[in-house]
Amino acid sequence: MNSSSNTFTQQLQSVWASQGSMLCVGFDPDPKRLPAIFQGRPEGLFEFCREIADATADAVCSFKPQFAYFASQRAEAQLEKLIGYLKDKYPHIPVILDSKRGDIGSTAQQYALEAFERYGADAVTVNPYMGFDSIEPYLAHPGKGVIVLCRTSNPGGSDLQFLKVTPDGQPLYLHVATLAAQQWNASGQISLVVGATFPEEIAQVRAIVGEMPLLIPGIGAQGGDINATVKAGCITHQPGTGMMINSSRAILYASAGPDFAEAARKVAFTTRDALGLASVE
Ligand SMILES: O=c1ccn([C@@H]2O[C@H](COP(=O)(O)O)[C@@H](O)[C@H]2O)c(=O)[nH]1
DSSP states (O other): OOOTTSOHHHHHHHHHHHHOOOEEEEEOOOGGGSOGGGTTOTTHHHHHHHHHHHHHGGGOSEEEEBHHHHHTTTOHHHHHHHHHHHHHHOTTSOBEEEEEEOOOHHHHHHHHHIIIIISOOSEEEEOGGGOGGGTHHHHTSTTOEEEEEEEOSSGGGHHHHTSBOSTTOOBHHHHHHHHIIIIIOTTSOEEEEEOTTOHHHHHHHHHHHTTOOEEEEOSGGGOOOHHHHHHHHOOTTSTTOSEEEEEOHHHHTSOSSTTHHHHHHHHHHHHHHHHHHHHHO
16 A cells, blocks of 8 residues: 555554554664674665564554664665665555754754655654744644654653643643644644653543554663553554554664564564553453
8 A cells, every 4th residue: 555645644544453553663773783794884774774674564553763873873874765765665654753853943944854855754753842833844744744742751851841831730741732732733743752651641641632643662671561551542442543652672672693683573573462452451
């Protein structure tokens, strides 16, 4: 099925149904952790990620390359090639560029072109700290997904996200969820990032945003609880939908040996099945 004319949200709806998966595999290729056969190769990051994609594609609802792992290695061309490969070979699987952009409108326009035209991503992560005019330029790209940081998975996220910011004492992350649901999402392009490390907050956000898709990092290497996450983020009448639950390092580095792809596939399927089971229990 070619889904290039579908919106990000439509792509998600069909991939949740066709793949029966809420797993998002993240590409965070750390040169120091690549299996030996990829070390020192000019396109080692691309080749490693391609093997992981081919090994896990039938277990996922989305792929999420992390921009920093490519940019730090002067490997943006490999990121471009990877996303091109994913879109050609797996057009039904949405690709999220995780670059967490945030800047004034004129610069945000350039970041939006970078994500959607240079890289051809279906969605991009953005930081809402600079307000709606820093998010609007991404929404000018019809059908593309704009995934706004809300309650991040890291411990330091509480430093700012827990601050009470409204007269009735709403913390910042719930205020972001409220703005996203009530003011920013007229076009239906917005999703939110909520960490699996904070299931109570996932449930609070879900109560505010209805059926809005949630990108949930934090299972696997960060130790988030799969059952608690799925129960907190589920859409009651549509089990198996509503979430892209990301795992990067636990899948990428399941083995550092020649069996790395097979090991990644095994972890991806075990994770997909655990997510599926939790959604129907
Ligand atoms: O709150 C956030 C937002 C983004 N991330 C990103 O997700 C992956 C997590 O990787 P793991 O190896 O599965 O821990 C990574 O790319 C982060 O940049 C996040 O972890 N938390």
